Amino acid sequence: NAGVTQTPKFRVLKTGQSMTLLCAQDMNHEYMYWYRQDPGMGLRLIHYSVGEGTTAKGEVPDGYNVSRLKKQNFLLGLESAAPSQTSVYFCASSSDRATYEQYFGPGTRLTVT
Amino acid sequence: EDQVTQSPEALRLQEGESSSLNCSYTVSGLRGLFWYRQDPGKGPEFLFTLYSAGEEKEKERLKATLTKKESFLHITAPKPEDSATYLCAVLLEVTGGFKTIFGAGTRLFVKA
Numbered sequence: 001n002a003g004v005t006q007t008p009k010f011r012v013l014k015t016g017q018s019m020t021l022l023c024a025q026d027m028n029h030e031y032m033y034w035y036r037q038d039p040g041m042g043l044r045l046i047h048y049s050v051g052e053g054t055t056a057k058g059e060v061p062d063g064y065n066v067s068r069l070k071k072q073n074f075l076l077g078l079e080s081a082a083p084s085q086t087s088v089y090f091c092a093s094s095s096d097r098a099t100y101e102q103y104f105g106p107g108t109r110l111t112v113t
Numbered sequence: 114e115d116q117v118t119q120s121p122e123a124l125r126l127q128e129g130e131s132s133s134l135n136c137s138y139t140v141s142g143l144r145g146l147f148w149y150r151q152d153p154g155k156g157p158e159f160l161f162t163l164y165s166a167g168e169e170k171e172k173e174r175l176k177a178t179l180t181k182k183e184s185f186l187h188i189t190a191p192k193p194e195d196s197a198t199y200l201c202a203v204l205l206e207v208t209g210g211f212k213t214i215f216g217a218g219t220r221l222f223v224k225a
Contacts, residue, residue, distance in 0.1 A: 004156070035215075042117065042200070042215030043157070056210075090156050099145050099164075099204055099211075104156030 023091030119216035136201035
C-alpha cells in the first residue's frame with residue numbers, strides 16, 4: 001500500500017515549456033487535490049476532483065489544467081511555464097466525504113527559469 | 114475575508130520544555146479544523162481533526178484543543194524527533210461545496 005505517489009520528484013523547466021505532473025493513489029479515495037506550497041505561505045489549492053471524470057477550480061487555478069480520467073490518477077498540467085510557477089507541488093486524496101483528513105504525496109519541486 | 118493565522122512562525126525549545134502552538138481563524142461556515150505535521154522535504158502528515166468548540170484530541174506528546182476562535186497544539190515534554198513544521202487547516206462550508214484554508218505553519222525546533 002503505497003498511499004499517494006507523485007512523479008517526478010524534481011523538475012527544472014525553461015519559461016514557456018510544458019509539463020505534466022502525475023499523482024496516483026491506491027486507497028480508492030474519491031477526492032483528489034493539487035496544492036502548491038511557497039515559502040511563508042500556506043498550502044494553496046490549485047484544482048480538485050470529487051470523483052472520476054470531474055474537476056473543479058481551487059484558489060489559484062490560472063496557468064494550470066487537470067484531468068481525472070481514472071479514479072486513482074490525477075494529472076496536473078502546465079501548458080506554458082512561468083517563473084511564478086516555481087514552487088513545491090503536493091497532491092492529496094481523501095475519502096468520500098470532504099470533511100475527512102487528506103493524505104499527501106511527497107511533493108514535486110519545480111523550478112522555472 | 115476568511116483567514117487562518119499561526120503563531121509563532123518559529124519556536125525553539127529544549128528537550129522536555131512544554132509549550133503550545135496557536136492557530137487562530139476568522140472564518141464563517143467552519144466544518145472542521147485539522148492539524149498536520151510536515152517534515153522537511155516531505156508532504157504533510159495528518160494528526161488530528163476537531164469539529165466543535167471544547168473538543169480535545171491527544172496523541173502521544175501532542176494534544177489539540179479547539180475554541181470558537183482558535184486552536185492550540187500543546188506539546189508536552191517534547192523530544193528532538195518532534196522537530197517539524199506544524200500546519201493547521203480549516204474546512205469551510207461554502208456555496209456549492211467546501212473550501213480548505215491552510216495556515217503558513219509553525220516551525221518547531223527541539224534541541225537535545
